[in-house]
Amino acid sequence: MSSDQHDPDALRVHFGMELRRTRTRADLSQGQLATALGCTPQWICQLEKATKPVSPQTALDLDTYFKTEGWEREDGHFNRIYKTIRRAGRNRVLHASFDSFRMQERRAISVRAVAAQLVPGLLQLEGYAAGVMDQNEPAEIVDARVAGRMERQQIFNREHPPQAIFVLDESVLRRPIGGPKIMADQIDHLVSMARRPNVQILVMPFDRVTPTALAGSSILLSFSKEPDLLYVESGTVSFLTDSRDETFKMGIHFITTVSEALSQNESIEFMSRAREEYL
Template sequence: MASDQQDPDALRVYFSEELRRTRQRAKLSQSQLANALGCTPQWICQLEKTDKTVSEQTALDLDTYFKTDGWDQDDGHFHRIHTAIRRAGRLRVLRPGFKTYLEYEPKAIGLRCFAAQIVPGLLQTEEYAHAMMDPSDPKDTLDARVASRLDRQGLFTRDKPAMTAFVLDESVLRRPVGGGEVMANQIDHLISMSRLMHVQVLIMPFEQVTPEALSGGLILLTFPREPELLYIESGNIGHLIGEPDDVFMAGVYFNRMMGEALNQAESIEFMRQAREAYS
C-alpha cells in the first residue's frame, strides 16, 4: 500500500479488503458481524464493496469488536486506515502549491496575512467554511476541505502558539457568505480571536485606498532559524516564494497595510457594527 498512501480511493478499497479479510478470519458472516455491531447486513456488504463512506465511529467500532492492535487507545487498525483516508482526501482537494505551503505553516512562529475577499481559512468557522464550498461536489470532498481548514487552526492552540497578524479588507465582512446567521457567528468568532494575546485582527475600511491592498492577498511565514517565506495565490494556483527580495517587499507592503488599517479597538467596534447588518 505504500505507493497508494496519497490516494483516498485506493485506501477505501484497502479498508474494504481488510474488513472482509478480518471478518472471514473470525469465521463470521456479514449477518453475524452486523448483529454484533448493531447494524444491517446490507451496511456491512456496502462497506466491503466500498459503496459506503467510512465513518470514524465505524472504524472505532470495528477496532473494538475485533480488538485490533491499539483499539483501547482509539488507534486501532481500522481507525488508522480511516485517518489515512481523511488525510489523503484533504491533500487531493488542495489547490496546486498549497500542499507545499501546509508543510511549512505548522512550523512557523509568526504569521502575517492580508485577506482581500473572504475570511482566511485560519479564522473561518466550520459553517462559514462549508458555505464557501461548491455544493455540487461530493460530500466526502466537502468534508475533507472543511476538515483541512479547521485542522490548521491548531496553530493558535498549540503549546507555543504562533504570533499572528491579520489585515482584513472590509469586503470580507460585507460579503454574506452562508447568509445572515453564518456571517453573524463568523464575525463573533473574529472578535473573539482578536482578543487573544497572540492574534491581531485589523480591518481595512473601503475609504482607505491602499495600492498594496488592491494587489491581492498574501501570507508571510516567520521561522525560528530559517528565512521567511511568502505565499500568494493566482487563479487556482498557489505560489510559495522564498526569494529574499520578494519576501522583503511583501513585508514592507504588509506593514503599510497595517498602518492604513484601523487599530485593534477601532477594528473590534467596526466588526460589531458590521455584525448588526446580519442580526
C-alpha cells in the same frame, strides 16, 4: 499499499478488503455483522465494495466489535486506515504549494496575512469553512478539507503561539458565507481572536480605495533562523517562495496595508457593527 498510500480511493478499497478478510475470519456473514453493529447488510456490502465513504464512527465500531489491536485507545486497525484515508483525501484536494506551505506554517513564529475575499483559514470556524467549500465535491472530501483547516489552527494553542496580524478587506465581513447565523458566529470568533495578546485583526474599509487595498490576498511567514516565506493563491494557481526580493517587497506592502487599515480598537468596533447586521 505503499504506492497507493496517498490515493483515498485505493485506501477505501483496502479498507473494504480488510473488513471482508476480518469478517470471514470471524466466520460471520454480512447479515450477522450488520445485526451486531445495528446497520443493514447492504451497508456492510457497500463498505466492502468501497462504494460508500468510511465514517470515523464506523471505523471505531468495527475496531470495538473485532477488538483489533489498539481499539481501547481508539487506535485500532480500522481507525488507523480511516485516518489514512482522511489524510489522503485532504492532501489530494490541496494545491501542491499549499501542502508545503502548511508544513512550514506549523513552525512559523509570525504570520502576516492580507485577506481580500474570505476569512483566512487560520481564523475560520467549522461552519464557515464548510460554507466556502465546493459542495459538488464528495462529502468525505469536504469533511477532510474542513478538518485540515481546523488542524492548522492548532498553532495558536502552542506553548509559544505565533505573533499574527491579519488585514481583512471589508468584503470579508459582508459576504454572507453560510447564512446569517454562521456569519454572526464567525465575526464573534474574529473579535475574540483579536483580543488575544498575540493576534491583531485589522479591517480595510471600502472607503479606503488604495492600491494596497486592491492588491489581493497573501501570507508571509517568518521564522527564528530562516528566511521568510511568501504564499500567494488565486483560484487554481498558487506559489510558495523564499525569494528575498519577493518577500521584501511583500513585507513593505504589508506595512503599508497595515498603516492604511483601521486600528485594532476601530476594527473590533467595525466588526461588532457588521455582526449586528446578521442578527
